[in-house]
Amino acid sequence: xxxxxxxxxxxxxxxxxxxxxxxxxxxxxxxxxxxxxxxxxxxxxxxxxxxxxxxxxxxxxxxxxxxxxxxxxxxxxxxxxxxxxxxxxxxxxxxxxxxxxxxxxxxxxxxxxxxxxxxxxxxxxxxxxxxxxxxxxxxxxxxxxxxxxxxxxxxxxxxxxxxxxxxxxxxxxxxxxxxxxxxxxxxxxxxxxxxxxxxxxxxxxxxxxxxxxxxxxxxxxxxxxxxxxxxxxxxxxxxxxxxxxxxxxxxxxxxxxxxxxxxxxxxxxxxxxxxxxxxx
Amino acid sequence: xxxxxxxxxxxxxxxxxxxxxxxxxxxxxxxxxxxxxxxxxxxxxxxxxxxxxxxxxxxxxxxxxxxxxxxxxxxxxxxxxxxxxxxxxxxxxxxxxxxxxxxxxxxxxxxxxxxxxxxxxxxxxxxxxxxxxxxxxxxxxxxxxxxxxxxxxxxxxxxxxxxxxxxxxxxxxxxxxxxxxxxxxxxxxxxxxxxxxxxxxxxxxxxxxxxxxxxxx
Numbered sequence: 020x021x022x023x024x025x026x027x028x029x030x031x032x033x034x035x036x037x038x039x040x041x042x043x044x045x046x047x048x049x050x051x052x053x054x055x056x057x058x059x060x061x062x063x064x065x066x067x068x069x070x071x072x073x074x075x076x077x078x079x080x081x082x083x084x085x086x087x088x089x090x091x092x093x094x095x096x097x098x099x100x101x102x103x104x105x106x107x108x109x110x111x112x113x114x115x116x117x118x119x120x121x122x123x124x125x126x127x128x129x130x131x132x133x134x135x136x137x138x139x140x141x142x143x144x145x146x147x148x149x150x151x152x153x154x155x156x157x158x159x160x161x162x163x164x165x166x167x168x169x170x171x172x173x174x175x176x177x178x179x180x181x182x183x184x185x186x187x188x189x190x191x192x193x194x195x196x197x198x199x200x201x202x203x204x205x206x207x208x209x210x211x212x213x214x215x216x217x218x219x220x221x222x223x224x225x226x227x228x229x230x231x232x233x234x235x236x237x238x239x240x241x242x243x244x245x246x247x248x249x250x251x252x253x254x255x256x257x258x259x260x261x262x263x264x265x266x267x268x269x270x271x272x273x274x275x276x277x278x279x280x281x282x283x284x285x286x287x288x289x290x291x292x293x294x295x296x297x298x299x
Numbered sequence: 300x301x302x303x304x305x306x307x308x309x310x311x312x313x314x315x316x317x318x319x320x321x322x323x324x325x326x327x328x329x330x331x332x333x334x335x336x337x338x339x340x341x342x343x344x345x346x347x348x349x350x351x352x353x354x355x356x357x358x359x360x361x362x363x364x365x366x367x368x369x370x371x372x373x374x375x376x377x378x379x380x381x382x383x384x385x386x387x388x389x390x391x392x393x394x395x396x397x398x399x400x401x402x403x404x405x406x407x408x409x410x411x412x413x414x415x416x417x418x419x420x421x422x423x424x425x426x427x428x429x430x431x432x433x434x435x436x437x438x439x440x441x442x443x444x445x446x447x448x449x450x451x452x453x454x455x456x457x458x459x460x461x462x463x464x465x466x467x468x469x470x471x472x473x474x475x476x477x478x479x480x481x482x483x484x485x486x487x488x489x490x491x492x493x494x495x496x497x498x499x500x501x502x503x504x505x506x507x508x509x510x511x512x513x514x515x516x
């Protein structure tokens with residue numbers, strides 16, 4: 020069998036189709052949301068949000084024997100949990116004038132501690148927990164694909180509507196209201212969108228690597244670009260390349276997809292650093 | 300067209316129970332080219348934030364042509380250029396892309412860039428510009444709306460002699476065209492001679508420099 024036949028064969032599997040469809044949609048969202056994470060200098064918040072998601076999942080394990088949870092109600096619990104965590108970080112950050120990073124540490128510690136307690140108390144089987152840490156593309160159901168596609172479209176529409184305002188609050192943090200943009204409102208809205216993106220993406224990328232795929236392709240795009248428009252498109256293209264190439268390579272090499280996706284993104288980043296130092 | 304007048308009437312401002320501004324009274328006209336000086340931490344930035352309507356104050360404390368600052372759309376009144384060090388620019392963005400975030404009217408953007416002799420910068424990345432060039436773009440951002448007053452926070456900090464001259468030429472032209480200029484600076488020595496008033500903010504209180512002793516007035 021040649022490579023094309025092999026690829027055609029792999030793509031015929033349901034789980035692979037689900038992984039690819041989810042991956043393609045998520046890549047656009049990760050790139051678009053990630054660009055604003057870079058301009059807002061929120062890269063570590065994104066990582067913490069990934070970990071907070073874990074607590075939400077542990078909570079569903081805890082609740083599972085008590086109430087019947089559908090995919091949607093589980094997702095709702097995880098998202099609500101994570102959004103509360105995200106909002107709490109932003110609230111605590113606003114209370115510190117200079118050393119804002121301590122807010123992240125407090126919420127991060129709380130999220131991890133509560134995750135462990137939920138797991139201790141949980142009587143339901145939680146063998147999927149390792150998948151949560153590193154992602155598992157084999158486990159994406161048809162229903163989950165629909166959820167990912169619908170939410171991705173909604174997030175992209177909202178991001179398009181608030182795109183300029185997010186740049187303004189990043190560039191003119193202290194005086195954005197002079198331009199008619201309410202800093203607090205848009206900042207919280209953005210944190211909520213980042214949180215939802217993280218929740219959607221952990222199935223593929225896992226808690227530990229989800230934030231890296233929002234940031235690394237954007238850093239590569241910045242190295243290649245001469246303006247904002249190019250940065251945006253390069254980031255989307257590079258996230259898609261890392262995602263699709265990573266999913267296929269992981270299958271051929273029998274490795275964890277999230278790890279291969281991130282390694283591909285890092286290799287691309289390394290190449291862009293070389294490109295930048297040679298040509299610009 | 301009548302010139303606008305800002306009146307600050309007995310402004311007191313506390314931050315965390317500490318008095319930052321104490322009984323400030325000031326009149327600024329659109330024909331003024333005014334400098335507020337003072338040491339770091341003297342309350343200059345707080346005063347500017349009050350003026351821009353970003354700090355909450357009672358209705359009648361600051362008025363423009365008799366209308367409370369709280370009830371006005373500040374976008375059409377004030378332009379503000381922050382200190383260079385406060386700007387976060389981690390992405391490649393050209394001058395036109397940057398200005399389009401604030402006003403999508405590309406015709407107006409090109410017109411403003413032409414007015415301030417910055418047309419050559421339109422496709423240049425902000426990160427590749429000199430401090431003086433970047434400042435010109437930030438001033439252009441303010442001019443996208445037909446503002447009455449331009450407030451500049453420490454505008455000559457970090458500029459070399461040539462850039463300072465270019466900055467002064469630009470603010471003088473804007474002043475002649477009817478824009479009131481308000482500069483916050485702790486370095487009076489390097490400011491130019493077109494200044495009409497100088498105020499000193501010291502120990503939370505504002506006082507006008509004595510005209511007979513003030514070589515800038």
